[in-house]
Amino acid sequence: MYISHDIEKPKEILSAGLILRPKSKHLKPYYIMLKNALAKHKVGLLVSKSSAKLLDIEGTDEKEMFKKCDMLISIGGDGTLLSLSRKSYKYQKPLLGINAGNLGFLTDVNLNELENFIDKIFKKEYRLDNRMVLSVELIKGEKSKKLVAFNDIVLSRPTIEGMVSINAFASSKRAALPRHHLNTYYGDGLIISTPTGSTAYNLSAGGPIVFPLTEALILTPICPHSLTEKPIVLPADFEVDFSSDDETIVVVDGQDTYNLKNFDSIKINIAKQGIKMIHKVDRNYFEILKQKLHWGSK
Numbered sequence: 001m002y003i004s005h006d007i008e009k010p011k012e013i014l015s016a017g018l019i020l021r022p023k024s025k026h027l028k029p030y031y032i033m034l035k036n037a038l039a040k041h042k043v044g045l046l047v048s049k050s051s052a053k054l055l056d057i058e059g060t061d062e063k064e065m066f067k068k069c070d071m072l073i074s075i076g077g078d079g080t081l082l083s084l085s086r087k088s089y090k091y092q093k094p095l096l097g098i099n100a101g102n103l104g105f106l107t108d109v110n111l112n113e114l115e116n117f118i119d120k121i122f123k124k125e126y127r128l129d130n131r132m133v134l135s136v137e138l139i140k141g142e143k144s145k146k147l148v149a150f151n152d153i154v155l156s157r158p159t160i161e162g163m164v165s166i167n168a169f170a171s172s173k174r175a176a177l178p179r180h181h182l183n184t185y186y187g188d189g190l191i192i193s194t195p196t197g198s199t200a201y202n203l204s205a206g207g208p209i210v211f212p213l214t215e216a217l218i219l220t221p222i223c224p225h226s227l228t229e230k231p232i233v234l235p236a237d238f239e240v241d242f243s244s245d246d247e248t249i250v251v252v253d254g255q256d257t258y259n260l261k262n263f264d265s266i267k268i269n270i271a272k273q274g275i276k277m278i279h280k281v282d283r284n285y286f287e288i289l290k291q292k293l294h295w296g297s298k
Contacts, residue, residue, distance in 0.1 A: 013122070015044045017060070017069035017093075019053040019084050021076025027100060028055050030075055030111055033187030034098070048194040066091040075111075077101020085105070085150045086275050094128060094276040096121075105199050105292060108283050116281065126163050131196050132215050132236075135271035136252065138263045145263075146251055148271055149195045150157070154251040155242060155260065156189035157224065163225060164246040166190050172238045182240070187224035189248075192217060192240065192268055199289075207231045212285065215270060239269040 016038055020027050035045045046069060052059025066072065066088045073096045074080045081097035088095070091276045097107030098114055109117050119124055134149040165186045170181040193202040195210035199220055203209060207220030208231055215236035221229045235238070248260040260266060290296055 008159075013043055013070040015046060015069045015216055017046045017048070017065040017072045018051060019062075019072075019074050019076075019080065020054055021053075021074075021080045021100065022050070024100070025054050026075065027075055030098070030100065030114065031055055033111075033114055034073065034076070034118070036073070037088050037115045041118070041122045043151050057266070059220060061090070062087060062095045062191055064081055066093065069093060072150060073098060074107070075100050076107075078104060078106045081106050083255060086148055086253060086255075089133065089148050089273075089275065092273060092276070094278050096278040104176075105288065106196070108279055111199050120280075121278065124282055127283065129213060129277045130274040131212060131277055132274050133271040134192065134194055134195050134217075135269050137267040138258060138260075139265050139267060140251070140263045145258075148273060149197075149252050151192065151200050151268070152187060152193040152202060153251045153268060154201060154254075155244070155266070156249050156251060158247050158259075162188060162246075163187050164248050166242055166244045166246075166248065168219070168242050169232065170236045170238055170240045172235065174235070179241075183229075183237065185221050185224065185229065186226070187220040188228070188298050190242070191220040191222060193220065197253075199292075202231075206272075208233065209289070217268070217270070236270050239267065241265050241267040 026098055037043050046060040046065045048062045048065055049059035070085060071094050072088055074105045075098045085095055099107035099110050136147040136149055136153055138145040163186060165184060167184050168182040169179050170182040171177055191202050191205055195214045195216055196212045198210040202218055202220050205220050205222050207218055210216060210218060217234040217238055220231040243265040245258055250258040250260050251264060
C-alpha cells in the first residue's frame with residue numbers, strides 16, 4: 001500500500017508553533033528570522049515554554065500551542081522533529097522541520113532557505129506528505145499503555161552482558177493468517193521500523209532502506225546469534241506482538257524507554273492516521289540518499 005502525498009493542505013495558516021533543539025541557545029537569530037518571515041504573511045508565532053527559556057521570551061504551554069496553531073515548526077535536527085511529531089500526534093497538525101543539525105533525513109529545509117521557503121508555503125508551493133506511524137500497545141493483563149512511534153521501536157538487552165530471547169507473533173486478516181509464531185529472535189535485540197525510520201538504526205543494523213511513503217513493517221534483528229537471521233518486511237495490514245522472559249527494554253524513537261518486564265507483551269501495527277510533513281516540492285528522496293550516504297562517491 002502506498003500513501004500519496006496528494007492530501008488536503010491547510011486552508012489558511014494564521015498561527016504557527018515552534019520548538020527548538022534543547023540546550024541550543026545559539027538558535028535565537030533563526031527564531032527572529034522565522035518570526036519575521038511569518039510576520040510578512042500576518043502569521044503569529046507561538047513558542048513552547050521549554051524553547052522560550054532558551055530565547056529569554058515568554059512561552060506557551062505545549063498542549064495549548066498544539067491546539068491553537070495551524071502548523072508546527074522545529075529548528076534543530078531529525079531528533080527535534082521526531083520529538084515534536086510524537087508529542088503533537090493527536091492534534092494532526094502539519095509539521096515543518098528546519099535543519100540546524102548534521103544529517104537531516106527528515107528536515108530538508110536548511111536555515112539559509114528558511115525565509116524563501118516560508119514565502120513558498122503561502123504561495124502553496126510545497127508538498128504535504130503523510131508518513132506512516134506505528135501504533136504501539138504495552139499490555140499488562142486487561143490494561144495497556146498506548147504510544148506512537150515515528151521511526152522505530154527497539155527491543156534490546158539492558159546491559160552489554162548476555163543476550164535476549166524475543167518471541168514474535170504475527171497475524172493478517174487480508175492474508176487470512178491467524179496469529180501464529182513468526183520467530184524467536186535471540187541476540188542483542190530487534191528493531192521494528194517504519195519506512196521513514198529505515199535510514200536510522202535499522203540501516204545501521206543491516207536492515208533495508210524502504211521508500212518513506214510506503215506502508216510496511218520492517219523487522220531487523222540486532223546482532224543475532226544465528227547467521228541465518230535476516231530482516232523481514234511485512235505488509236501494512238499485519239499486526240505483530242512480542243514477549244520475552246528475559247530482561248528486555250523497549251525504546252521508542254530513541255527517546256523514551258520502558259521495561260518489558262513490567263508488561264506481558266507489546267503489540268505493534270500501523271496507526272490509522274499518519275503524520276503530515278511539509279516538504280519542498282522538488283524534494284528528491286534518492287538525491288538525499290546519495291548525498292547523505294555518499295552513494296556514487298569515488
